Amino acid sequence: xxxxxxxxxxxxxxxxxxxxxxxxxxxxxxxxxxxxxxxxxxxxxxxxxxxxxxxxxxxxxxxxxxxxxxxxxxxxxxxxxxxxxxxxxxxxxxxxxxxxxxxxxxxxxxxxxxxxxxxxxxxxxxxxxxxxxxxxxxxxxxxxxxxxxxxxxxxxxxxxxxxxxxxxxxxxxxxxxxxxxxxxxxxxxxxxxxxxxxxxxxxxxxxxxxxxxxxxxxxxxxxxxxxxxxxxxxxxxxxxxxxxxxxxxxxxxxxxxxxxxxxxxxxxxxxxxxxxxxxxxxxxxxxxxxxxxxxxxxxxxxxxxxxxxxxxxxxxxxxxxxxxxxxxxxxxxxxxxxxxxxxxxxxxxxxxxxxxxxxxxxxxxxxxxxxxxxxxxxxxxxxxxxxxxxxxxxxxxxxxxxxxxxxxxx
Amino acid sequence: xxxxxxxxxxxxxxxxxxxxxxxxxxxxxxxxxxxxxxxxxxxxxxxxxxxxxxxxxxxxxxxxxxxxxxxxxxxxxxxxxxxxxxxxxxxxxxxxxxxxxxxxxxxxxxxxxxxxxxxxxxxxxxxxxxxxxxxxxxxxxxx
Ligand SMILES: Cc1ncc(COP(=O)(O)O)c(C=O)c1O
Numbered sequence: 001x002x003x004x005x006x007x008x009x010x011x012x013x014x015x016x017x018x019x020x021x022x023x024x025x026x027x028x029x030x031x032x033x034x035x036x037x038x039x040x041x042x043x044x045x046x047x048x049x050x051x052x053x054x055x056x057x058x059x060x061x062x063x064x065x066x067x068x069x070x071x072x073x074x075x076x077x078x079x080x081x082x083x084x085x086x087x088x089x090x091x092x093x094x095x096x097x098x099x100x101x102x103x104x105x106x107x108x109x110x111x112x113x114x115x116x117x118x119x120x121x122x123x124x125x126x127x128x129x130x131x132x133x134x135x136x137x138x139x140x141x142x143x144x145x146x147x148x149x150x151x152x153x154x155x156x157x158x159x160x161x162x163x164x165x166x167x168x169x170x171x172x173x174x175x176x177x178x179x180x181x182x183x184x185x186x187x188x189x190x191x192x193x194x195x196x197x198x199x200x201x202x203x204x205x206x207x208x209x210x211x212x213x214x215x216x217x218x219x220x221x222x223x224x225x226x227x228x229x230x231x232x233x234x235x236x237x238x239x240x241x242x243x244x245x246x247x248x249x250x251x252x253x254x255x256x257x258x259x260x261x262x263x264x265x266x267x268x269x270x271x272x273x274x275x276x277x278x279x280x281x282x283x284x285x286x287x288x289x290x291x292x293x294x295x296x297x298x299x300x301x302x303x304x305x306x307x308x309x310x311x312x313x314x315x316x317x318x319x320x321x322x323x324x325x326x327x328x329x330x331x332x333x334x335x336x337x338x339x340x341x342x343x344x345x346x347x348x349x350x351x352x353x354x355x356x357x358x359x360x361x362x363x364x365x366x367x368x369x370x371x372x373x374x375x376x377x378x379x380x381x382x383x384x385x386x387x388x389x390x391x392x393x394x395x396x397x398x399x400x401x402x403x404x405x406x407x408x409x410x
Numbered sequence: 411x412x413x414x415x416x417x418x419x420x421x422x423x424x425x426x427x428x429x430x431x432x433x434x435x436x437x438x439x440x441x442x443x444x445x446x447x448x449x450x451x452x453x454x455x456x457x458x459x460x461x462x463x464x465x466x467x468x469x470x471x472x473x474x475x476x477x478x479x480x481x482x483x484x485x486x487x488x489x490x491x492x493x494x495x496x497x498x499x500x501x502x503x504x505x506x507x508x509x510x511x512x513x514x515x516x517x518x519x520x521x522x523x524x525x526x527x528x529x530x531x532x533x534x535x536x537x538x539x540x541x542x543x544x545x546x547x548x549x550x551x552x553x
Contacts, residue, residue: 024431346486347464347484347485347486348463349463349464349485349487349488350485350486350487353487354435354487357431357435364463365463379465379484380463404432408432408435408436408439409439409486
């Protein structure tokens with residue numbers, strides 16, 4: 001009944017228990033997927049099964065449960081490797097999410113490689129998690145943080161980027177797809193240009209990994225971080241990919257168990273990759289369940305999901321453009337399924353409250369990208385972001401909800 | 411000046427005239443529109459209440475044993491909430507403000523919503539009102 005032929009959105013919806021929920025007496029419309037996605041039954045089952053059947057600490061026990069838990073944990077590492085096209089599982093480090101991945105690079109690689117006067121480049125589109133760690137590093141080292149400007153649509157100005165590059169550029173860290181606008185950055189071009197001046201490149205894949213086909217080898221990025229919770233996996237787990245030569249040369253991030261080979265009071269030898277960067281007992285259950293999420297995506301097919309989401313994006317964009325006084329921010333061709341907009345004379349918070357009242361969950365505010373809002377000369381937006389389970393009928397509810405909210409507010 | 415408890419009761423009665431959430435919000439927004447404009451002099455960074463998604467300013471003055479509040483916000487619903495708080499607390503004695511239980515928010519039939527929304531600034535505004543009253547109370551008893 002909805003969108004693309006052959007894509008059974010009702011069947012997909014039936015796999016997400018939370019979508020049965022009502023909000024204020026109306027069926028929930030969940031359009032805050034860029035913040036976090038909902039979880040399918042297979043992911044919830046994987047968590048329950050882990051705790052019910054084979055909960056044990058990994059890598060150290062010789063008993064059966066420990067072996068099963070270790071096998072499941074490492075199976076996710078292989079699933080992640082395949083999902084982002086990394087050459088080996090040794091280059092996949094489990095983290096709590098994108099934020100921890102970026103901080104790991106800033107602390108470990110950054111503190112070993114950034115010197116006074118060195119330059120770090122980020123873009124105007126960055127999430128706070130890809131700004132603050134670099135500000136902290138720059139302040140500590142006396143390095144310089146430079147920012148690639150954007151145009152009014154939120155597109156990176158490549159010519160300006162090329163001008164920023166020079167032999168002092170040591171690192172370029174940019175977001176693959178903007179969480180606030182949905183705009184996809186030309187990361188391949190950005191990476192190649194950075195490499196030409198000998199800089200290392202980190203990609204924030206928090207938003208892109210669920211929507212786009214990721215192949216870190218083709219991209220040739222040096223680091224790539226993402227969060228599980230934005231791709232149907234539980235919260236508190238994610239991964240960092242790093243090129244082997246870089247990871248091997250980097251000092252550990254945290255010290256403790258798991259990350260060592262031998263500990264003596266006169267010196268410690270560190271474990272091999274990736275365990276060198278995984279100190280302490282990790283988030284085993286959520287990591288195990290992340291595999292179920294990746295299989296869920298692969299089962300439907302990323303291409304199919306993308307086609308469906310792009311249909312929603314196009315439909316939603318057309319519908320919203322027709323509402324007087326609404327202006328879409330980041331209204332460009334290359335986007336993931338995010339529609340961010342402002343309504344003339346209306347505060348996003350007011351819209352958010354009145355949409356919530358109608359059972360529609362959207363995000364309002366600066367979306368953890370305050371500098372981007374400053375660049376666009378706005379205080380915030382209302383953001384609707386779509387996932388595999390959303391429908392055109394839900395977009396119709398958003399449109400009707402907006403009409404109602406605007407009527408109340410004007 | 412009516413008692414804090416009576417003004418709260420008055421507000422509850424006004425809201426009880428409306429059956430639907432739409433009407434309640436329209437009324438709330440109306441209260442915001444009717445809120446006397448804050449003196450631009452007081453729309454300062456210092457008077458901004460932190461921790462809200464919208465900008466909220468609050469200023470208080472002490473005159474003849476009573477505290478007078480002015481407030482503003484760039485978001486209409488928050489401004490409506492501010493309007494209600496000003497109506498309840500402005501012109502009251504510091505000790506009464508500090509000691510008053512706040513019941514009307516639970517009783518206007520919007521709580522499930524208003525209480526949930528940490529970002530709407532209601533709690534922060536209320537805290538500021540009580541803090542200001544406390545400060546005026548200790549200042550006035552010191553002299
Ligand atoms: C573009 C982008 N980068 C980084 C992050 C941070 O991700 P997390 O909070 O999962 O660590 C997010 C999530 O909001 C994001 O959208």
